[in-house]
Structure formats: structure tokens, C-alpha cells
Amino acid sequence: MNTKRKELIVSAISNGTVIDHIPADKVFQVIRILDLEESEKEIYFGTNLVSKKYGRKGIIKISEKYFKPSETDKIALVAPTATLIEIRDYEVTRKTTVNIPDSIERIAKCFNPNCITNKEQVPTKFKVIKIDGEIKLACHYCEKNTSQNNMVFN
Amino acid sequence: MKNRSLISISDYSKEEIMQILEIAAEFEKKPHQNLLNGRVIASLFFEPSTRTRLSFESAIQKLGGNVIGFSSAATSSVQKGESLKDTILTVCNYSDLIVMRHPVDGSARFASEVASVPIINAGDGANQHPTQCLLDLFSIKKTQGTLENLEVTFVGDLKYGRTVHSLVIALCQFNTKFHLVSPVELKLPSAVKRHIKEANLQYEQYTDFSEVIPKSDIIYMTRIQRERFPDPLEYEKVKNAYILDNSMLNNAKENCRILHPLPRVNEISINVDDNPKAYYFEQALNGVFVRQALIASILGLK
Numbered sequence: 001m002n003t004k005r006k007e008l009i010v011s012a013i014s015n016g017t018v019i020d021h022i023p024a025d026k027v028f029q030v031i032r033i034l035d036l037e038e039s040e041k042e043i044y045f046g047t048n049l050v051s052k053k054y055g056r057k058g059i060i061k062i063s064e065k066y067f068k069p070s071e072t073d074k075i076a077l078v079a080p081t082a083t084l085i086e087i088r089d090y091e092v093t094r095k096t097t098v099n100i101p102d103s104i105e106r107i108a109k110c111f112n113p114n115c116i117t118n119k120e121q122v123p124t125k126f127k128v129i130k131i132d133g134e135i136k137l138a139c140h141y142c143e144k145n146t147s148q149n150n151m152v153f154n
Numbered sequence: 155m156k157n158r159s160l161i162s163i164s165d166y167s168k169e170e171i172m173q174i175l176e177i178a179a180e181f182e183k184k185p186h187q188n189l190l191n192g193r194v195i196a197s198l199f200f201e202p203s204t205r206t207r208l209s210f211e212s213a214i215q216k217l218g219g220n221v222i223g224f225s226s227a228a229t230s231s232v233q234k235g236e237s238l239k240d241t242i243l244t245v246c247n248y249s250d251l252i253v254m255r256h257p258v259d260g261s262a263r264f265a266s267e268v269a270s271v272p273i274i275n276a277g278d279g280a281n282q283h284p285t286q287c288l289l290d291l292f293s294i295k296k297t298q299g300t301l302e303n304l305e306v307t308f309v310g311d312l313k314y315g316r317t318v319h320s321l322v323i324a325l326c327q328f329n330t331k332f333h334l335v336s337p338v339e340l341k342l343p344s345a346v347k348r349h350i351k352e353a354n355l356q357y358e359q360y361t362d363f364s365e366v367i368p369k370s371d372i373i374y375m376t377r378i379q380r381e382r383f384p385d386p387l388e389y390e391k392v393k394n395a396y397i398l399d400n401s402m403l404n405n406a407k408e409n410c411r412i413l414h415p416l417p418r419v420n421e422i423s424i425n426v427d428d429n430p431k432a433y434y435f436e437q438a439l440n441g442v443f444v445r446q447a448l449i450a451s452i453l454g455l456k
Contacts, residue, residue, distance in 0.1 A: 116260040141260025145345050
């Protein structure tokens with residue numbers, strides 16, 4: 001009974017995608033990266049919800065919308081713990097996790113203020129690299145690395 | 155290399171680098187060759203750099219080409235607020251190749267993506283300066299007979315010195331042993347060190363200069379700039395620790411040579427200039443041959 005009540009803190013959807021286990025402070029970033037601000041579908045979201053696994057978590061539910069991996073992998077940089085749950089007729093039909101992509105375009109800003117992408121209208125492009133276990137964005141233009149705590153997403 | 159831009163030294167494979175150096179050696183023997191035969195090369199210097207610009211323009215003229223362009227942003231349409239993209243697209247209409255120096259990091263890579271003619275990066279902000287790197291490699295090969303298995307010492311500002319970054323990355327293909335001498339504040343950035351680690355090569359870092367001199371085949375000196383230090387006292391503490399004086403070279407190897415990208419201020423004492431190990435002025439001359447080789451290769455004339 002209790003578990004059910006918790007589930008319903010954020011309304012259930014009949015068809016669409018639930019993005020669960022988002023770090024509590026990243027919900028708005030995920031909304032922005034997925035361009036959900038522009039979406040005309042019904043969207044519910046919640047944050048600072050209790051999670052057994054992570055303490056506090058965020059969740060987003062998007063009605064009538066299913067994502068391609070190339071769309072959702074972008075969120076792996078800010079929400080690596082996220083799970084994607086596809087709902088059809090109130091039933092879970094698929095559950096996937098997000099994978100960190102090899103490269104990303106446009107969604108992140110280069111940390112280097114003297115980079116051409118911060119000076120003129122040039123869309124950003126990064127290779128995603130791992131140095132000593134830490135994920136970094138290597139800028140295609142200025143060749144500087146942006147580390148995780150300096151990442152800013154558009 | 156035909157029709158390909160050169161933006162970063164890592165755009166070229168080891169074989170391609172060696173090929174450019176071989177062609178450069180041919181130009182050293184015979185500098186005047188009318189290969190360009192009136193072709194037009196644009197030299198766009200959005201920030202002034204006398205040495206690099208004159209070296210390129212000398213290379214172009216020795217190849218029988220014509221130069222158009224500007225030597226500072228103040229005399230270009232940048233002054234009117236034109237974007238880099240628009241300037242490049244316009245200049246493509248007038249030239250077969252563009253040589254550009256620009257104060258913004260990554261500007262050359264971006265230019266190469268919008269341009270219909272190849273771009274040679276003559277320095278983009280603090281990022282890359284691949285032709286300097288090629289002339290450094292040419293100088294090392296010429297003085298040592300090889301690029302393989304050398305012990306190379308870098309001294310001074312290893313953090314901001316882009317010539318150091320490019321050369322370290324390029325040397326990672328030649329089984330180099332690196333000695334990195336700098337104040338703690340100006341150590342080689344981890345992004346560059348990563349290349350050394352990935353190539354499984356040895357490197358050592360020092361704050362004291364003198365002990366590595368006897369081991370070095372090449373000593374690559376750089377200038378430490380006062381403005382790099384937030385605290386002027388820190389600068390005062392280190393400013394004299396990285397000056398090379400002739401007396402320090404007594405126990406240097408016979409084949410050891412001193413390189414410096416120039417301009418020098420006081421980091422190499424004038425009394426080193428007459429030492430046969432001083433090579434920095436010849437190094438600058440080598441730049442013309444290397445740039446001739448590059449231009450001729452990119453335009454498919456060699």
C-alpha cells in the first residue's frame with residue numbers, strides 16, 4: 001500500500017516515458033537538455049523524492065513520447081544513474097539505462113572563455129573522454145578539457 | 155596532405171611529419187623554386203606576429219607566389235564587427251590557401267570547417283602553433299640526426315607555452331624521454347601529460363634546472379611571463395631560477411643544442427649566443443624551409 005502511494009506522488013501516465021533515478025538537483029538540467037521546455041506533451045516532474053537507492057531523486061514523466069537512445073544518451077553526463085521506462089497502456093514495456101556517448105554537440109558549453117564557441121556563433125562539439133576515471137569533455141575547437149564540475153549545459 | 159588544412163600538429167601522422175621534414179630539407183638546399191607561379195596566398199594576421207608573418211611571407215615569395223592580407227585586426231573588417239566566418243568566406247574567393255593567426259582558441263579549426271580552401275594555422279590563441287612545432291622538429295632532426303630516442307628538456311613556462319604543448323605531443327611519437335623543468339605554478343597541464351602517459355613514455359618533473367643539463371640532447375627554453383603570476387612576489391621568487399647561463403653548459407653533452415621559440419628576454423644569457431650549442435637563431439631560419447614545404451605539399455606541388 002505504502003509503495004503504491006509513493007509511486008503516485010507524481011501522476012501515472014498511460015503511454016509515454018518515465019525517466020527515473022535522476023539526481024535530485026539535475027531534474028531541471030535534464031528537462032533543458034531534452035528540450036522538454038519546447039514540448040507540447042503532458043509532462044510531470046518531481047524532485048527531492050525519497051529513493052531507497054539514492055536517498056533523494058528526481059523523476060520526469062512525459063506523455064505520448066518515446067526517445068531514441070541518441071536523444072537520451074545526452075543526459076548521461078548529468079544523470080548517469082537515470083533509468084528510462086517506457087509505458088504502454090499503463091504497463092512497463094521496456095526499461096533501459098543511459099550510456100555516456102562518445103561525442104556531444106550543442107548541449108554543453110566549453111569552459112574556456114577564450115574558445116571560439118564562446119566568442120562567435122559557433123555550436124559546440126566535444127569528444128567525451130575519460131582521464132583517470134573522470135569524465136571530461138574535450139573541445140573539438142580549442143582542444144581544452146572541461147571537467148565534470150565545470151560542465152554547463154545549454 | 156594535398157588540400158588538407160593543418161590546424162593542430164596531431165592532424166598529421168608520424169609519416170606525414172617526416173615527409174614534410176624531408177621536403178623542407180630539399181628547400182634548405184634550394185630555397186628559390188618558382189612552384190607557386192603567381193598563385194595567391196592570403197596571410198590573415200588578426201593579431202600581430204612579426205616573426206611568424208615574415209617567415210610565411212618569405213616562404214611564399216621564395217616559392218614565386220603572391221601574398222594578400224593584413225597584419226593586424228585593426229586594419230581588417232573585424233574592426234567593423236565582421237564575424238570570422240564572413241571574413242574567411244570572403245577571402246576564400248581571392249586566394250588558393252589561407253595562412254591565419256588569430257587570438258581566439260579554436261578559431262583556426264572553425265575557419266577550416268567553413269573555408270573552401272585549405273587553412274594553415276599560424277597560431278590560434280593559446281591553443282596550437284603547428285608550424286612552429288614542425289620547425290622545432292626539423293631543428294631537432296637536423297642537429298641530432300634523428301628524432302628517435304632523445305632526451306628532451308623543457309624549461310620555463312610549461313603551462314601556457316603552446317609551442318611546448320605541441321612539441322611534447324609530437325615527440326610522443328618518437329620514444330622521447332621528457333624532462334620537465336618549471337616552477338610549480340607553471341607545470342605542464344594534465345591534458346598534455348596524458349599524451350606522454352598514453353604513449354607509455356618516461357617523464358620527470360623538476361623545479362631545479364641544473365641537474366638535468368648533463369642528460370639533455372635538447373634543451374628547449376621558454377620565457378616566463380610576469381603576468382602569469384597572480385602574486386608578483388611569487389614571480390620574484392622564481393624569475394631567476396630558470397635562466398640559462400653559459401657557465402651551466404660546461405657539463406652538457408657534446409651533441410646538446412639549445413632551442414627557443416623566440417622572442418627571448420633574459421631566460422638565455424647573451425653569453426650563451428656564441429656557444430656552438432646555441433641554436434635558436436638557426437632554428438628561426440628553418441621556419442622558412444618548413445613553411446615552404448607545407449605550402450608546396452598542401453597545394454599539391456611537391
